[in-house]
Amino acid sequence: MTVDDEDRVLRDAAVVIDGDRIAWIGSASDAPAADERVDADGRALLPGWVDSHTHLVFDGDRTAEFEARMAGQSYAAGGIAVTRDATREASDDRLAGLLAARVRAARAQGTTWIETKTGYGLDIASEERSARIAAAGVDDVTFLGAHLVPAGRDADDYVREVCGPMLDAVRPYVSWADVFCERGAFTPEQSREVLTAARAAGLGLRVHGNQLGHGDGILLAVELGAASVDHCNFVSDADLDALAGGSTVATVLPACDLSTRAPLAPARRLLDAGVEVAIASNGNPGTSYTTSMPFCVATAVLQMGLSVAEAVRAATRGGAIALGRASGDGAVGSIAVGNRADLHLLDAPSATHLAYRPGMPLTAGVWKDGRRVAAPLVAR
């Protein structure tokens, strides 16, 4: 599955990798000679997953909160402070080690490009530290100082800090800024302030919006030209029109919707309206303690009404578009000549098996930048 501009499914095909790039694609019988050959033996080859939304720099555990939720309580943003406290207590080495282990686990399931966010520091030094550790461990880093107003802080005063010294401190390590625009987190006005300051600092914009109820997150994201608005569980007709008429990707987070027992994001409706949709894991200890993109893809097919091709595209090229990495030098999210050689070999003859055999370990091999990064698993 190329998931490129022509979105081709090639049969009896071969891919040639040269260094860290894809050098050739075509019929296996025409393949040029190569130093090393891997016989995929009829297995499906996909672009590696592009996970465009995670929060992986954290310590601590929120099992009790999850249990309470499964017993009927609804998700509220306050749990973020529990993770903030555990994260602040962890050493740099421990946080870096936890992040590396999480990245390895994601890679083992076919993820080759990972974005992660700060947002469990919530003071200048802790956000700077999270950004620094993230920059050494993942591919794209997002500043999310505006994740929660710390208890005891005046919200407007905290927003001024986020927009000023905190932004300055993280700036060397991040290329994106995000804000949790939601009742209980940041108001539309505060969110606009954060995003405007981030844009002035040269950062790309992302928004957590419309997760817990209807609100202004989607409209604000589209108005400010954010690359992505994420969650999108509550989408009004006006939100849909705005997304369809703008360039902002709607990123849906199926695992989060299940773990919070939220209404599933209306991915089918978004696609039907012509909106670019991405699927991401939202790996974090509160609302989605998984980085399994195959699980997210299977859920999108089985529960959200996407076709396998639509779900695979959203989890590869969709994520790449949401991160501004779908074209140009070093593009990811599709199998195309000149792109990074980021590939995911399934132990199955087609991507359909991802939804047909949900939960099975179907990853047979993963290449990032042309190097094999995950050992084959047996999944027959």
Ligand SMILES: N=CN[C@@H](CCC(=O)O)C(=O)O
């Ligand atoms: N919604 C805001 N932030 C995270 C959850 C963070 C947490 O609860 O720790 C999310 O994307 O779901």
Ligand SMILES: [Zn+2]
């Ligand atoms: Zn998130």
